[in-house]
Amino acid sequence: MSACLLLTCAAPSAVHAQSADLRGTVTDAQDRPIPSVNLVLERTDAGEQIAGTSTTVDGTFRIDAVPPGTYRLVASAVGYAKATQTMTLEANTQRRVSLRLESKSYGLDEVVVSATRTREALGSVASSVSVLGPQDLQSQSAVTGDLGDMLAQTVPGLAPSNGSLSNFGQTMRGRSPFVMIDGVPQNTPLRDGARSLRTSSPEAIERIEVVRGASALYGYGATGGAINIITREPTSELEGTTEVGVHGSGADVSESFTGRLHQSISGREGGVGFVASGSYESWGQFYDGRGTLIPQDPRGQGGLAGADEWGLFGKVDAPVAPSQRVSASVNYYSFRQDLGTV
Numbered sequence: 633m634s635a636c637l638l639l640t641c642a643a644p645s646a647v648h649a650q651s652a653d654l655r656g657t658v659t660d661a662q663d664r665p666i667p668s669v670n671l672v673l674e675r676t677d678a679g680e681q682i683a684g685t686s687t688t689v690d691g692t693f694r695i696d697a698v699p700p701g702t703y704r705l706v707a708s709a710v711g712y713a714k715a716t717q718t719m720t721l722e723a724n725t726q727r728r729v730s731l732r733l734e735s736k737s738y739g740l741d742e743v744v745v746s747a748t749r750t751r752e753a754l755g756s757v758a759s760s761v762s763v764l765g766p767q768d769l770q771s772q773s774a775v776t777g778d779l780g781d782m783l784a785q786t787v788p789g790l791a792p793s794n795g796s797l798s799n800f801g802q803t804m805r806g807r808s809p810f811v812m813i814d815g816v817p818q819n820t821p822l823r824d825g826a827r828s829l830r831t832s833s834p835e836a837i838e839r840i841e842v843v844r845g846a847s848a849l850y851g852y853g854a855t856g857g858a859i860n861i862i863t864r865e866p867t868s869e870l871e872g873t874t875e876v877g878v879h880g881s882g883a884d885v886s887e888s889f890t891g892r893l894h895q896s897i898s899g900r901e902g903g904v905g906f907v908a909s910g911s912y913e914s915w916g917q918f919y920d921g922r923g924t925l926i927p928q929d930p931r932g933q934g935g936l937a938g939a940d941e942w943g944l945f946g947k948v949d950a951p952v953a954p955s956q957r958v959s960a961s962v963n964y965y966s967f968r969q970d971l972g973t974v
Contacts, residue, residue: 651719654695656729658687659706665691666733669709676702676718702821702965707731742776762787764840773834773877778936780829783859787842799829804844806855813963814863831965833911833943835875835894838864848931863947864898872897880916888916904950913941939969 642896656926658669669687673695674680682703685705687693700723708714712733721727728855764772764786772782780793780802789805797974803809843858873896896909900901915936918926949959 650723650867651697651699652723652727654698654705654721655725656693656705657724657734658691658693658731660712660733660888661735663732663943666709666712667688667691667709668865669693669712669733671695672706673698673731674704674706676704678799699902705729707729707810709733712736756805760788760844762842766838768970769837769840771836779837781833783829783842787844789844789857790842802829804842804856804859809842809856810854810858811861813861814961815860828886830967831964832861832863833894833909833941833945833965835896835911836863836909836943836945838862862910863945863963864896865898866907866947866949867898870897870899870901881919882925883919886926887925888919890914890916896902902968904948906949907941907945907947909944910944915939915941936969939967942966963966 652672654728656673658666660666665687667687667689669691671685671687671693672681673683682698685693685695698721700721702718702720704786705719706714713736714729717729717731719727719729727777730770764782768786768856769782772785776782778793780799784790784792784802784915787804790809791803793799793802818831839862841852841860841862843860845857868934873894875892875894877892879890890913892911892913894909894911896907898907899905914939917937920926945962947955947959947961952958
């Protein structure tokens with residue numbers, strides 16, 4: 633039994649004798665030790681990870697019992713660029729290495745709420761903010777072309793659309809919102825025509841920024857909040873899209889049939905960017921859940937049934953200085969309804 637014990641104890645020593653030990657230090661550009669640096673030892677031929685460790689408070693590390701071969705040592709730490717060193721380790725040797733890490737700055741894009749009259753960081757805005765991006769608008773437009781409906785489905789605190797030619801009664805937190813297009817007011821509290829959400833086609837919109845809650849930045853018109861509609865910007869390369877959509881009610885397909893057509897082109901040539909967009913939608917009749925026709929009231933605001941909707945949008949921008957551009961846009965929107973047969 634004594635012979636077996638001696639044989640068992642000798643085997644690990646024999647294996648360790650055929651390996652190499654790795655010692656090293658990691659410093660910064662000023663030769664100061666860097667603690668808590670992650671180190672990974674990989675085989676150069678197969679990319680297999682052999683061992684891993686981290687530096688101590690004095691920037692040193694050690695990896696013992698490494699099989700002979702060619703390896704790649706990878707060092708990484710938060711705030712520093714990754715560093716690598718390739719080496720060949722021989723049996724029964726101790727190898728010492730030194731790695732120097734360069735500082736790395738992480739640039740983060742500033743988040744700015746452009747719905748306000750002054751530039752503000754998102755974290756400093758007292759009110760809640762909702763942003764509808766291109767994907768949100770695209771998914772909502774597959775269901776409805778009514779901008780009021782799109783906002784009601786995605787913005788908390790915004791009342792449902794009344795389904796008429798106006799947005800009268802569609803409040804935010806019980807009060808009227810202030811609507812802008814690219815920062816230009818579309819309504820005035822002195823004589824609100826309640827058409828502010830009926831002046832732009834959804835296809836001409838890049839995103840919609842909504843500040844929920846009263847703010848004195850907009851005067852007394854933003855008692856419920858602010859809705860800033862941001863129009864599309866020119867793309868870096870020439871792009872064109874064509875979209876066709878139809879929907880209707882099973883109660884009467886021919887009368888409820890609604891069709892929509894949209895065509896747009898965007899691009900940039902010689903530093904000058906351009907966007908051109910056109911859309912047309914013909915609205916059919918509306919039916920309730922029981923298949924009963926919903927009548928339109930010619931004396932009131934009127935619904936959407938039997939209307940023809942046109943939207944034309946164009947924008948051009950050009951550089952005037954290395955960091956400045958001038959932009960001009962035009963937006964034409966027409967909504968005509970024939971209630972003679974209702």
